Amino acid sequence: MFRTTLPRLARHLVYSAPRYQAPIARPIARSSLFQSTRITPTSTAFQAARCYSASAGLSHEEVQGRIMDLLKNFDKVQDVSKLNGESHFHNDLGLDSLDTVEVVMAIEEEFSIEIPDKEADAIHSIKQAVDYILAQPDAH
Amino acid sequence: MTSTNPVLRQQVKRVYKELLYMGREYPQGYDFFKTRLHKAFISQQHLSDEEEIKKRLQRADFVRKEIEALYYLKKYRSMRHRYDAF
Numbered sequence: 410m411f412r413t414t415l416p417r418l419a420r421h422l423v424y425s426a427p428r429y430q431a432p433i434a435r436p437i438a439r440s441s442l443f444q445s446t447r448i449t450p451t452s453t454a455f456q457a458a459r460c461y462s463a464s465a466g467l468s469h470e471e472v473q474g475r476i477m478d479l480l481k482n483f484d485k486v487q488d489v490s491k492l493n494g495e496s497h498f499h500n501d502l503g504l505d506s507l508d509t510v511e512v513v514m515a516i517e518e519e520f521s522i523e524i525p526d527k528e529a530d531a532i533h534s535i536k537q538a539v540d541y542i543l544a545q546p547d548a549h
Numbered sequence: 550m551t552s553t554n555p556v557l558r559q560q561v562k563r564v565y566k567e568l569l570y571m572g573r574e575y576p577q578g579y580d581f582f583k584t585r586l587h588k589a590f591i592s593q594q595h596l597s598d599e600e601e602i603k604k605r606l607q608r609a610d611f612v613r614k615e616i617e618a619l620y621y622l623k624k625y626r627s628m629r630h631r632y633d634a635f
């Protein structure tokens with residue numbers, strides 16, 4: 410009887426145990442036999458996991474870099490050399506108000522948020538866009 | 550487009566955005582659609598009369614519905630083609 414239950418128990422343990430398990434939640438039935446096959450989680454593995462509800466915690470540089478990359482690939486930007494953190498869409502980059510709508514659309518997609526019309530109207534420069542994104546907790 | 554009325558301005562931008570979203574699936578490609586749309590909007594830039602702008606906004610909405618109808622027709626045709634195979 411013991412011979413049949415042991416493999417079954419082993420199989421059960423291996424399949425039921427989640428890959429990364431908190432030390433507190435480990436099953437009590439532990440045997441030295443299974444220790445070698447079990448993946449022992451290190452503390453760094455826990456650090457890497459984050460709750461999806463938590464805010465992404467975007468840094469200023471990252472947001473600015475992503476917006477600048479997006480504008481760099483925008484074919485209507487005439488003078489890429491004028492592109493910096495302070496660039497104004499109309500005055501520096503030569504975009505009209507319709508192009509600005511397109512840029513805002515692209516920003517919306519890049520950070521997976523939706524910018525209401527009123528706020529979108531107020532975005533005229535890279536700096537304003539960065540500030541707006543940083544103020545949004547659900548931007549990614 | 551350069552109306553002094555901010556409400557109308559916002560409406561124009563909104564309809565432009567909606568049309569851009571619609572144009573993603575345009576048969577001749579998004580870029581084709583985008584440039585044409587931009588040209589169509591910028592050609593009406595000089596308008597300043599509110600009534601006139603409202604009329605153009607209605608036209609833009611009409612175009613949006615037309616594009617939607619076009620997509621439905623395209624879908625219908627491809628479905629029919631798959632079932633009938635003619």
